[in-house]
Amino acid sequence: MAKTTKASGNVALSALPPPTPWPGANARMLGLGYGLPVTPLARLGQFSAEDFERFTLEWASDFLAKQIDAVEVQARGGSGDKGRDVIVWLDASNVTPRRWQLYQCKHYDAKLGLAKAGIEMAKVLYYTHIGDYTVPESYSFVTHKGVTSPFQDLLDVPADLQEAMVDTWDDYSKSITSKQTIALTPELKKHILGFDFSIFSAKQPHDLIAEHAQTKYYLTVFGAPLLERPPPPPPPSTVAANEAKYIEQLYSVIGDALGTKVVDAADFKHSPRHARLFERSRLMFYSAEGLKELARDQMADQAYFDSLLTEFSDGLYYQYTEPNGSPMDRLKATVTAAQAIQLGAHPLAPHVTGKDREGMCHQMANEDILDWCNP
Numbered sequence: 001m002a003k004t005t006k007a008s009g010n011v012a013l014s015a016l017p018p019p020t021p022w023p024g025a026n027a028r029m030l031g032l033g034y035g036l037p038v039t040p041l042a043r044l045g046q047f048s049a050e051d052f053e054r055f056t057l058e059w060a061s062d063f064l065a066k067q068i069d070a071v072e073v074q075a076r077g078g079s080g081d082k083g084r085d086v087i088v089w090l091d092a093s094n095v096t097p098r099r100w101q102l103y104q105c106k107h108y109d110a111k112l113g114l115a116k117a118g119i120e121m122a123k124v125l126y127y128t129h130i131g132d133y134t135v136p137e138s139y140s141f142v143t144h145k146g147v148t149s150p151f152q153d154l155l156d157v158p159a160d161l162q163e164a165m166v167d168t169w170d171d172y173s174k175s176i177t178s179k180q181t182i183a184l185t186p187e188l189k190k191h192i193l194g195f196d197f198s199i200f201s202a203k204q205p206h207d208l209i210a211e212h213a214q215t216k217y218y219l220t221v222f223g224a225p226l227l228e229r230p231p232p233p234p235p236p237s238t239v240a241a242n243e244a245k246y247i248e249q250l251y252s253v254i255g256d257a258l259g260t261k262v263v264d265a266a267d268f269k270h271s272p273r274h275a276r277l278f279e280r281s282r283l284m285f286y287s288a289e290g291l292k293e294l295a296r297d298q299m300a301d302q303a304y305f306d307s308l309l310t311e312f313s314d315g316l317y318y319q320y321t322e323p324n325g326s327p328m329d330r331l332k333a334t335v336t337a338a339q340a341i342q343l344g345a346h347p348l349a350p351h352v353t354g355k356d357r358e359g360m361c362h363q364m365a366n367e368d369i370l371d372w373c374n375p
Helices: 040-046 049-067 114-129 149-156 158-167 186-193 205-212 218-222 241-258 272-298 303-315 327-338 354-366
Strands: 003-007 011-015 072-075 086-089 100-106 138-143 200-203
Touching: 040 205, 040 218, 049 072, 049 086, 049 100, 049 205, 100 114, 114 138, 114 149, 114 158, 114 186, 149 158, 149 200, 158 186, 200 205, 205 218, 241 272, 241 327, 241 354, 272 303, 272 354, 303 354, 327 354
Parallel strands: 100 138, 138 200
Antiparallel strands: 003 011, 072 086, 086 100
């Protein structure tokens, strides 16, 4: 749920949780062989305005907030935002005055110039003048094509930008608010002439991408060859808490095969065949654990692994629910069928090994998806 706080001017601000993963990764660059990769800058240009604001929110929440030790990142873009797209709060809500930074997202087909940027700056000048909110510590235009050279010249010389805003105020007076035309009154002009225009800047697209690359969202949005997968670690000498459920099932399967109750590996150490099965199963489980870590750490979303587990669960249903035969028969049938299951264009498919396939069966047992003793 969104958390609502109060900002200066009694305007309700909706605090968003960290952005959810994007609907789909850039499959061209995830090793699926779908043609030449799309460069991040070109992909940035393919975003809709909503996607670009989402991208900016990801950057602000996972990179910028950490760099400046921000308290909160909020999305405000939309009707009635009063010129505020993404807000980064530097102080808690009980601090007065509460310091903040403002990031204005502009996703146009051409570079951003004063004609359009001026409207957004005029909003900040007007709303800070009437006290709807305080002056931000910094104000950055975030664009995918950058800004025009004349506008950058103005940003580089704040006094020139200040003068330009006064001279061209009539160009923005009707666009600041839909309720009325905002005339340049003596009081407003005095406010503008006393305003610190050095807070305005433009975030260069290549810098934005480089910084977004340091977030957990980057690979999912832009894609990149996954890092070489390290070999899975060997299973610990004693059963870990995270593998308890499938180990309990293995004990039941082996116990059924031996005709005795099994509660520990020592109960079947006299049977080399079952001891080897037990050790092999643990090795396979940890191989699949490595695949889970790959999805979580390098693709920034364990949901890729979870959806892969669902594919195995659906594809092997008839093997692990077969009512005839013994639990060992069902285990072997499930593991055997797992080697042939088709994974299609799943993003993790190129990285799935034979060990992973067998390990996925034990992952399913560990998640209570299957029970070889009670089909």
